[in-house]
Amino acid sequence: xxxxxxxxxxxxxxxxxxxxxxxxxxxxxxxxxxxxxxxxxxxxxxxxxxxxxxxxxxxxxxxxxxxxxxxxxxxxxxxxxxxxxxxxxxxxxxxxxxxxxxxxxxxxxxxxxxxxxxxxxxxxxxxxxxxxxxxxxxxxxxxxxxxxxxxxxxxxxxxxxxxxxxxxxxxxxxxxxxxxxxxxxxxxxxxxxxxxxxxxxxxxxxxxxxxxxxxxxxxxxxxxxxxxxxxxxxxxxxxxxxxxxxxxxxxxxxxxxxxxxxxxxxxxxxxxxxxxxxxxxxxxxxxxxxxxxxxxxxxxxxxxxxxxxxxxxxxxxxxxxxxxxxxxxxxxxxxxxxxxxxxxxxxxxxxxxxxxxxxxxxxxxxxxxxxxxxxxxxxxxxxxxxxxxxxxxxxx
Ligand SMILES: Nc1ncnc2c1ncn2[C@@H]1O[C@H](COP(=O)(O)OP(=O)(O)OP(=O)(O)O)[C@@H](O)[C@H]1O
Numbered sequence: 001x002x003x004x005x006x007x008x009x010x011x012x013x014x015x016x017x018x019x020x021x022x023x024x025x026x027x028x029x030x031x032x033x034x035x036x037x038x039x040x041x042x043x044x045x046x047x048x049x050x051x052x053x054x055x056x057x058x059x060x061x062x063x064x065x066x067x068x069x070x071x072x073x074x075x076x077x078x079x080x081x082x083x084x085x086x087x088x089x090x091x092x093x094x095x096x097x098x099x100x101x102x103x104x105x106x107x108x109x110x111x112x113x114x115x116x117x118x119x120x121x122x123x124x125x126x127x128x129x130x131x132x133x134x135x136x137x138x139x140x141x142x143x144x145x146x147x148x149x150x151x152x153x154x155x156x157x158x159x160x161x162x163x164x165x166x167x168x169x170x171x172x173x174x175x176x177x178x179x180x181x182x183x184x185x186x187x188x189x190x191x192x193x194x195x196x197x198x199x200x201x202x203x204x205x206x207x208x209x210x211x212x213x214x215x216x217x218x219x220x221x222x223x224x225x226x227x228x229x230x231x232x233x234x235x236x237x238x239x240x241x242x243x244x245x246x247x248x249x250x251x252x253x254x255x256x257x258x259x260x261x262x263x264x265x266x267x268x269x270x271x272x273x274x275x276x277x278x279x280x281x282x283x284x285x286x287x288x289x290x291x292x293x294x295x296x297x298x299x300x301x302x303x304x305x306x307x308x309x310x311x312x313x314x315x316x317x318x319x320x321x322x323x324x325x326x327x328x329x330x331x332x333x334x335x336x337x338x339x340x341x342x343x344x345x346x347x348x349x350x351x352x353x354x355x356x357x358x359x360x361x362x363x364x365x366x367x368x369x370x371x372x373x374x375x376x377x378x379x380x381x382x383x384x385x386x387x388x389x390x391x392x393x394x395x396x
Contacts, residue, residue: 001052003051003086003188004073004087006046006049006082008046009081010043010046011065011079013042014039014040020033020039024045045082055214056235056236057223057231059239060242061242064244073086073095075098086110086111086188088109093106110186111190112186124165126168127162130176130180131183132180133183151183155179171198175206178213191223193226194223203230211233231252235252236252237250237251240264242263247264255268256271273384274350275349275350277348279345279346279363279373279375280373282382283372294306302314311342321361322338323339323342342363342366344365362375
């Protein structure tokens with residue numbers, strides 16, 4: 001179910017809309033337009049749909065228009081053309097057309113925002129800061145303090161409730177910012193580079209916490225980042241922006257495998273494939289292996305016995321090898337050596353490497369109970385060297 005739908009949105013900073021919009025339609029670039037009218041095109045013809053429970057990351061270099069688009073979703077930036085629809089119960093409200101009363105309702109009940117600068121109030125305690133938004137929602141004092149305390153517990157800061165923000169580290173303050181946003185209990189959370197000022201370790205912890213909170217609370221999150229590794233880690237969908245336009249919108253793995261332009265490819269070239277690739281885009285397909293009758297050769301001493309696409313056994317020089325079907329709950333260290341791991345083809349590369357680190361064998365991949373391929377060291381090296389660009393997962 002769509003919670004935010006952005007349709008053909010243009011955002012322009014300046015007073016010459018009547019001249020600027022036709023120039024945009026004629027295909028003039030942002031740089032041309034600044035020269036011709038003095039207006040700055042912030043966003044041009046953006047289209048995006050974000051469904052319930054998705055984390056959509058807006059990604060791009062500085063000045064590409066990420067924050068401008070994000071801020072339009074809660075009415076902080078005026079939309080020149082197009083629609084920005086946000087779900088309000090059973091209806092979709094167009095933020096571009098909202099009056100002040102409706103906008104206030106949307107901001108207090110539907111859409112809340114977390115800023116990079118934390119935006120905590122220094123004169124209030126940590127607990128009061130978290131409770132602040134609830135006061136605006138009209139919640140009675142005792143109730144809002146109870147709720148704020150629960151939220152602080154979720155980010156492991158309940159012991160710090162009575163401190164002032166300046167007694168906390170940057171990472172802790174950002175956690176308070178998160179607790180405050182989650183306390184509002186709005187359906188949509190807008191997050192503008194919330195972790196970018198933090199050191200890498202704290203940043204990675206907060207990303208993990210955000211993913212956990214999101215799983216538990218099923219919020220819809222739109223997150224701005226200029227870091228593709230962050231986008232790949234937390235995003236279920238990524239929209240890449242360049243010069244005010246969305247140039248590619250896709251699932252994280254697709255962005256890495258099929259970058260649409262050179263600009264995207266440059267970002268992708270520096271990503272860590274462990275965080276994003278999956279078995280089905282890494283594997284050697286079963287059809288690529290030598291086979292006779294029901295036997296598929298893995299190497300000189302190992303083969304798979306397969307009937308009607310189903311894996312029957314894995315055979316080694318000394319006879320049948322023990323197998324285990326991996327799930328995310330499998331404790332790899334407890335599996336006896338010499339066991340062959342069978343995993344779903346959707347297994348994350350990080351998990352597959354973890355298995356290979358423990359096991360002497362290739363990993364056999366299945367999809368819908370059919371044996372579809374194997375993962376060998378060659379497949380891992382191929383990915384780690386960035387040679388997977390342009391390979392389509394669907395085809396694999
Ligand atoms: N209030 C404003 N008035 C005039 N121009 C603006 C305003 N806000 C943004 N812009 C312009 O719009 C363009 C997009 O800016 P925006 O802040 O959205 O980029 P961004 O991708 O979020 O960059 P960053 O990562 O640096 O925050 C820039 O050229 C910027 O100068």
